[in-house]
């Protein structure tokens with residue numbers, strides 16, 4: 053049987069990981085069908101485009117790799133083969149120029165995902181990709197074929213190898229709902245529970261703060277937790293706090309809340325002022341002015357910043373210049389719960405790395421590969437998420453194509469060890 057007569061490699065999930073897996077498998081000469089539950093591919097990629105599509109990061113590779121924390125060793129081979137540099141080169145070849153922003157983050161010149169996705173899909177179709185949208189994977193039939201729910205009823209598809217690139221569980225309305233976890237667990241695959249990553253947190257605001265300040269930005273603010281400090285932006289929400297600086301600390305905050313029931317985040321509400329400057333300003337005589345007007349006039353502590361001080365501090369601290377200055381520079385805020393994974397930017401947890409071999413094939417289910425956010429890693433925002441999805445997608449696509457080709461040659465008489473033509 054030649055390659056064209058055998059069943060295709062079926063990739064399930066047309067996000068960045070699945071699309072890159074398709075590209076790699078097609079490049080190796082394998083026929084590929086890419087299935088997705090949604091009516092069109094790449095919905096989360098398109099959403100990421102609304103924020104400018106932060107593709108990757110330009111920092112030195114060692115620092116880049118360290119962003120994946122204790123999963124850095126597991127991801128290193130894939131990111132070494134296809135990391136930030138290769139990703140930018142790939143985008144350029146696709147006709148999408150990229151640039152490095154002032155933060156070192158890398159974006160497409162047009163700051164959108166749609167042109168990249170459109171051009172990429174066109175190129176994949178020219179390379180022979182078959183797309184099957186509105187195909188929701190349901191698991192396996194007894195004969196090993198893949199079960200899909202489609203608008204025309206359930207269908208069974210045979211695959212020479214299968215790549216799962218089903219994403220995590222954030223923003224389920226875009227297609228990735230984590231429904232795969234139970235299907236793999238039934239087959240004995242160890243999956244770390246999916247948990248919110250790059251997420252907001254609940255604080256439990258007073259009614260006054262919630263009503264008057266939800267949506268208000270804290271900018272700039274420096275947040276600290278467990279020895280890490282991040283200067284950036286945060287936003288007051290109905291129930292707590294979200295935003296880039298919060299997301300950057302979300303993994304240790306989430307884990308601390310899981311372990312202790314709450315976590316204390318420290319806020320520097322005046323990162324550009326020294327504590328001494330604040331203390332001198334706040335110690336100026338207040339005269340007949342109200343405390344609010346004194347905070348505003350002496351140290352420009354107004355709006356949501358002043359409201360937070362009233363929310364957290366007791367009157368004795370508010371009335372003492374030295375203690376107040378110290379609190380503005382180091383305000384403790386108790387976080388009581390992460391927001392649900394459905395609202396998060398990404399998911400932590402997934403298929404454990406000891407379940408897959410170096411080609412991302414499940415050791416217990418030969419011929420089944422996994423890539424992207426459904427593997428057990430997490431990373432902050434900054435382009436690290438997409439880069440690892442592309443890198444693992446590419447490795448799984450290559451791995452599946454090699455596996456199919458090896459299986460085919462070992463079933464060809466004469467190619468089996470000990471047999472002659």
Ligand SMILES: Cc1cc2nc3c(=O)[nH]c(=O)nc-3n(C[C@H](O)[C@H](O)[C@H](O)COP(=O)(O)OP(=O)(O)OC[C@H]3O[C@@H](n4cnc5c(N)ncnc54)[C@H](O)[C@@H]3O)c2cc1C
Pocket residue numbers: 064065066067068069070087088089090093094095096097099100101103104105106107108187188189190217218219220222223226227228229230231232396397398423424425426434435436437438439441
């Ligand atoms: C608001 C937002 C902004 C973001 N911005 C950035 C950014 O700027 N930079 C960055 O690096 N990352 C960003 N991310 C994260 C990034 O988009 C994800 O990490 C990435 O899309 C994950 O890729 P994936 O291919 O693993 O999964 P996904 O993109 O989630 O794709 C999975 C696909 O699988 C399909 N699927 C799921 N279950 C089934 C099933 N049973 N049957 C068939 N199909 C199924 C889904 O429909 C989906 O198309 C952002 C995320 C969000 C939510």
